[in-house]
Amino acid sequence: MPTESTFLLAGLFLLLAAAGWAMGRFGEREESDAPPPLNIDYLKGLNFLLNEQTDQALEHFLEMVRVDDKTIETHFALGSLFRRRGEVDRAIRIHQNIIARPDLAADQKDQALYSLARDYQAAGLLDRAEKVFARLAEGSRYQVQALENLCRIYEQEKDWQKAIEAGQLLEQVGGRSLALQIAHYYCELAESAAAEKDYASARAFVKQAQTGRPRTMRGALTRAHIARETDDSATALSLYNRIIAEHTYLIAETLPEIISIYRREGKLEELDRAIASMIDDDPDMSALVAYTAIVHDLGGIAVIDAAVERYMLDEPTLAEFVDLQELNGAGEGRNGVLEKVRRALGKLAAATPRYQCQECGFSSQRLLWQCPSCRSWETQRPASRVQFDTVLQHSITSR
Ligand SMILES: [Zn+2]
Numbered sequence: 001m002p003t004e005s006t007f008l009l010a011g012l013f014l015l016l017a018a019a020g021w022a023m024g025r026f027g028e029r030e031e032s033d034a035p036p037p038l039n040i041d042y043l044k045g046l047n048f049l050l051n052e053q054t055d056q057a058l059e060h061f062l063e064m065v066r067v068d069d070k071t072i073e074t075h076f077a078l079g080s081l082f083r084r085r086g087e088v089d090r091a092i093r094i095h096q097n098i099i100a101r102p103d104l105a106a107d108q109k110d111q112a113l114y115s116l117a118r119d120y121q122a123a124g125l126l127d128r129a130e131k132v133f134a135r136l137a138e139g140s141r142y143q144v145q146a147l148e149n150l151c152r153i154y155e156q157e158k159d160w161q162k163a164i165e166a167g168q169l170l171e172q173v174g175g176r177s178l179a180l181q182i183a184h185y186y187c188e189l190a191e192s193a194a195a196e197k198d199y200a201s202a203r204a205f206v207k208q209a210q211t212g213r214p215r216t217m218r219g220a221l222t223r224a225h226i227a228r229e230t231d232d233s234a235t236a237l238s239l240y241n242r243i244i245a246e247h248t249y250l251i252a253e254t255l256p257e258i259i260s261i262y263r264r265e266g267k268l269e270e271l272d273r274a275i276a277s278m279i280d281d282d283p284d285m286s287a288l289v290a291y292t293a294i295v296h297d298l299g300g301i302a303v304i305d306a307a308v309e310r311y312m313l314d315e316p317t318l319a320e321f322v323d324l325q326e327l328n329g330a331g332e333g334r335n336g337v338l339e340k341v342r343r344a345l346g347k348l349a350a351a352t353p354r355y356q357c358q359e360c361g362f363s364s365q366r367l368l369w370q371c372p373s374c375r376s377w378e379t380q381r382p383a384s385r386v387q388f389d390t391v392l393q394h395s396i397t398s399r
Contacts, residue, residue, distance in 0.1 A: 058090055062097050072098065072108060079115055088123040095119060107141065114142040117149065126153050137169070144174045151181075155370070160188045179212030184369055184377050187218045199226050216378060217243050217250060218369060224257070233261050244278070248285065249381050252292045252354075253367060259298055268301060275303045287311055291383075294342060295349045312341055355380040 048057035075098050082091035095116040099109065117132035130153050136146035147170040154163035167182045186209035193202035203226065206219040224239035240254045240261075262271035279286045290311035293304045312318060318341070353363035357380050362373035370377050 058093065062093065076111065076115065079119070083115075083119055083122055086122075088119050091119045092116065092123070110136060110140045110142055114140075114145065117146070121149060121153065126157060129153060137166070144170065147173065152375070155375070158188070160185045160192075177212075180214055180216060180377050183209040183212050183216050184218065187216065187222060187369070190219065190222045194222055194226055194229070197229075199230065202226055217247050218378075221250070221253060224254075228257060228261060233265055236261055241274075248282075248288060251285075251288050252295065252382055255289065255292045256296050256298060259301065272301060272303045275301075275307075279303070279307065287314075291349075294345050295354065297346055299342075308342060309338055312338065312345065352383075354382050356383065 044060060048054075048060055075094055079091045079094040079098075082088070082094065095112050098104070098112040099116065104112070113132050114136055117129045117136070120126070120129035120132065130150065133146040133150045133153070136142045137150060140146070147166050150166040151163055151170065154160070154166060163185045164182055167178050167185060171178050171182075186205045190202045190205035190209060193199070193205060202222060206222050209216065209219040220239050220243050224236050224243065227233075227236035227239060237258065240258050243250050243254055258274075259271060262268055262274075275289060279289065286307045289304060290307040293299065293308050294311075298304060299308075350365075353365055355365070355367050356363040357371040357374060357376065359376045359379045360371060360374035362371050364372075364380070367382070368380055371379055
């Protein structure tokens, strides 16, 4: 929330610059050490400020202080101060005032346009921001920054085709690879096409996504989904297995699909063997399988149920809730007790964010390919366990 004190501060800033400008003028003509007479306009502006009539004060200052070589930096500083404080309307007004100056140097005009575009962006006026950035992207000192901001706007607008164009141009002028980012733009297009059942286009987009380096498994996931949708179970399974083999963390995105394919084919015994051999090859997979099963409520498959049971009994925090001695003496009631614990764990898991960005720590319930906070691509990783301590803390404090 912007405060009036911000404006007071900014007003004084401008007032000082204006006084400096006036002194410069008088000083050239008069050889006197006496200060220039106090201008009645400054006093009027100051009066607005002191009465907290901030809009009137801003208008007054803008009318009073011409933008010229001596005051232009102050205007820029003031504009960016307002933007940073969230007072975007005022920032826009100041930058427009600079642009309106008839004899503005080309470089200063670009700087003012870039600042104005950032004001528009901050105000959520994306169409206007896009127009100004696009103009600067054609060739200016701000070409790289303008293209970066254009990518950001197209991401927000989900205009992936334009994002690809801006990204490719940015690679050329910025001299750095954006292969992963552009691959995700293509994946976005592929997923949209697949959702419309336009599988030919979806496959073509995946192919383009997979031409760059580093590669993303997201393209393979889309191909696997298409194969599953088109009843090509063998291809779907082989892709899902490859995805897990290369990135175990994607098991949450793949295991439910794998189970649904085996169920559809009526081959649950084969599924049992496939998962058992996966856990044999890499014992760490057991906890990942169990966690995924708890979160997605995947039950009724022996090898998965066994992994879930192991997981529950290995969890030290749970020992305080489940008395293992009692559990072993419970005989036939044992499964009932375990089932209760499993359901409780599922609820706890659903109540806590599962994914966290490795760059900035932003967390979310479901996998997001782009972090909404730091805008990095593919930096989220899931928690492999329910964070009991956090959950218990949360449930206690929110009571
Ligand atoms: Zn992040």
